[in-house]
Amino acid sequence: MTSILIVGAGAVGALFGSALARQGAQVSVVCRSDYEVVSREGYDITSPLLGNHRFKPHQVFREVAECKTPPEFLILTVKVLEGVDRAALIRPAVGPGTVIVLIENGIDIEGEIAAAFAENELLSGLALVGVGRGAPGKVDHQMLGQLNLGRYPEGPSAAADRLAAMFNAGGIGCKVTENVVGARWQKAVWNATFNPVSITGGMLDTAVMLGTPESTAFIRRAMQEVCAIAAAAGHPMHPKLIEQLIEGTRAIPPYHTSMALDYKYRRPMEIEAILGNTVRAARKHGVSAPILETLYALTKMIEARLSAAS
Numbered sequence: 001m002t003s004i005l006i007v008g009a010g011a012v013g014a015l016f017g018s019a020l021a022r023q024g025a026q027v028s029v030v031c032r033s034d035y036e037v038v039s040r041e042g043y044d045i046t047s048p049l050l051g052n053h054r055f056k057p058h059q060v061f062r063e064v065a066e067c068k069t070p071p072e073f074l075i076l077t078v079k080v081l082e083g084v085d086r087a088a089l090i091r092p093a094v095g096p097g098t099v100i101v102l103i104e105n106g107i108d109i110e111g112e113i114a115a116a117f118a119e120n121e122l123l124s125g126l127a128l129v130g131v132g133r134g135a136p137g138k139v140d141h142q143m144l145g146q147l148n149l150g151r152y153p154e155g156p157s158a159a160a161d162r163l164a165a166m167f168n169a170g171g172i173g174c175k176v177t178e179n180v181v182g183a184r185w186q187k188a189v190w191n192a193t194f195n196p197v198s199i200t201g202g203m204l205d206t207a208v209m210l211g212t213p214e215s216t217a218f219i220r221r222a223m224q225e226v227c228a229i230a231a232a233a234g235h236p237m238h239p240k241l242i243e244q245l246i247e248g249t250r251a252i253p254p255y256h257t258s259m260a261l262d263y264k265y266r267r268p269m270e271i272e273a274i275l276g277n278t279v280r281a282a283r284k285h286g287v288s289a290p291i292l293e294t295l296y297a298l299t300k301m302i303e304a305r306l307s308a309a310s
């Protein structure tokens, strides 16, 4: 039986972990604030894709160091935040044969893990899903539910194929890519645009952000900047990508980005991972990105105001 440890089993970790457990993997979790409830009752998951069900992990740990047997796959699903040393967090459970899997948003978030665990295979994953947490142990999956997975920095991977097969069998559509950095840039075209706009406007959903010709033109121009940065970084985007993303977003019900939800609940936001790293890539490659620079400055102001108020 494949052993899997999910570190930071919040919304994404619990939902995807449950899919892996459904098809027979031995899935354990490290969870912090929800520990008491999850260790007693497991997760209560409502999901249009996997059905409403209870997920009881094989073992529930309060800390990574409590996991004494290194897993075959260690899946990291914490938010990528300043001041969180993700390599130090997972180190106690990483063995020589452990495949490390990141399912997290952001650009260039793999480097520190790759450097810290040079001997381990690293898979990078991109979740296309809308899922949140309610009361402790309660996971509310609203829509979508797919994953893109690939070896970092590139190339084929038998481990990625194996994990993807498990996800697919468990009900989460998972595609393997040999260019996961390009796939990450593709996702950033959406996230580096919609996520910051959703909070600079207060708490805007996707329908509002695409609600007028002016706002759609603004989103489009911001996306063009991300595409230009991606191209300069060696990952040109498909010419139709922006229109596909805009149309695809119009097709789903009005949606609050993960950053908007963090803003609403006064939780730390992934501004640096999603937007700061994109802006820094623009500066590095000499690409002009005035809209993204402006959004970055505005989101940092919002973040500073929230932290001063807390």
Ligand SMILES: NC(=O)C1=CN([C@@H]2O[C@H](COP(=O)(O)OP(=O)(O)OC[C@H]3O[C@@H](n4cnc5c(N)ncnc54)[C@H](OP(=O)(O)O)[C@@H]3O)[C@@H](O)[C@H]2O)C=CC1
Residues within 6 Å of the ligand: 007, 008, 009, 010, 011, 012, 013, 030, 031, 032, 033, 034, 077, 078, 079, 080, 084, 089, 103, 104, 105, 106, 127, 128, 129, 130, 131, 132, 133, 258, 270
């Ligand atoms: N939710 C979504 O729909 C989507 C999310 N993503 C990305 O997936 C990633 C995970 O997001 P999501 O699941 O929503 O986030 P959540 O906040 O729901 O889950 C993160 C979990 O990590 C735990 N955690 C954080 N730091 C530590 C630590 N030092 N030690 C132990 N546990 C820790 C948190 O514990 P605690 O509760 O104690 O804080 C929480 O359980 C993010 O990068 C996000 O951008 C991508 C696409 C969609």
Ligand SMILES: CC(C)(CO)C(=O)C(=O)O
Residues within 6 Å of the ligand: 105, 127, 128, 129, 130, 190, 191, 195, 256, 257, 258, 259
């Ligand atoms: C694209 C989306 C909405 C879901 O994967 C997301 O990544 C987010 O809300 O941050």
